[in-house]
Amino acid sequence: MNPRIMVVDDEPNMQKTLSGILHQQGYDVTVCGDGKEAIEILDTEEQFNLIITDIKMPCIDGMTMLSTIRKKNKEIPVIIITGHATVDSAIDAVKLGAYDYIRKPYMPDQILFSARRAIEHEKLVSENLYLHDQLKGKFQLKGLIGNNKKMQEICQLVQKVSKANAAILIRGESGTGKELIANAIHYNSQRNKNKFLAINCGALPENLLESELFGHEKGAFTGAINSRIGIFETADKGTVFLDEIGDLSLTTQMKLLRVLQDGKFRRVGGTRQIKVNVRIISATNKNLKDLIKEGLFREDLYYRINVIAIDLPLLKERKDDIPLLVKHFLAPKRISSEAMNLLVNFDWPGNVRELENVIERAVALREGNCILPEDLPEYISAGAGLAPASKIAGENFHEARITFERDFLINILKKASGNISLASKRAGISRRHFYEKMKLYGIKR
């Protein structure tokens, strides 16, 4: 479908010229005589991608129309054409939310250039709104994004197993969301009024780990000045998450087995049996079956912790979720479709965690509102054929516009292998205009 543009102007001649220029470029054009008529048309459902309006008109002028449209919360971009260009009216227009303003007399190229950008911008905004709606609608577990079929199955499984007390083993490569799933299970269960405590079994030496898990009595070892309760006691009636369970020593495995069998254990250095009611969720990125074969993991423990297994997919196996995740990590900033493409097509050895880090970095680097390919690490943007970053886009509209134009021109010129005629044709502006802009921004072929 061709993009739809509404042209608002009271002078028949101007209407004709402008709609002619736009029509020639394949836009669908609707013409209105003044702001009142335009608002009426917009109110009756019709979808437009852009409005180009004159300022001076009978009844409702361009500025009043613009502010009415914005009050109605419509995101549609508006380009203002002004014959009496004072700096004030231009600034007012931008303040009211105009996308751009153009002074009379204008060159057709100016209008086309601005219109094309405005429509691209509108597309980006509506894509983002769409993603936002999808986010709100679909995922049922708090903080967990995944519309991909496999992830939806996992979400359903999580909801089902949350109600039970069975031990769960979550398997997945690093950064695939194992801890997040464990959390979701706890918060969807009846245990959610009690604690969820996580411990990384690979991070501590055996004696310290045991003391963390089971607590210790005063004098149990050098430095044990006081007795201390461990996470099994603290998380009583709650959930304990044993991360990297494949790293447990065989001795600790045996003690853990007892907790799983009858909920009983002793504090380190203690004699008293303590009984607790905890649910155990374990996670691993190792193949426990292999560890069993090597004699490094107890088979009986394996069956105890693995009553229900949840296998998390690699991020590259659910590329359809990447836009949703990006949007989630990015909000409220936005991202260009080019940058998004790069992210979707990357392999993500570090899975969701890596994606999250990349977005976090991009958000920190980019002062403006929209993440561009050059905000991504080079190993991701490599091959995108992009110019070095120009980091001048700030809060200021004029500066942001310069940044955008410059990057736009460099990019399109690169893609055309430096052929100005071809690049200008693709950009929809004259060769001369293109060349002047290159000179203006110091862009070399």
Ligand SMILES: Nc1ncnc2c1ncn2[C@@H]1O[C@H](COP(=O)(O)OP(=O)(O)OP(=O)(O)O)[C@@H](O)[C@H]1O
């Ligand atoms: N489906 C998801 N939706 C939203 N955020 C996610 C999702 N999966 C993972 N994340 C985020 O990615 C990061 C890594 O997730 P998490 O810590 O759960 O992974 P992990 O599998 O435990 O990783 P590791 O093996 O490195 O410990 C976290 O910040 C988490 O919030």
Ligand SMILES: [Mg+2]
């Ligand atoms: Mg983890």
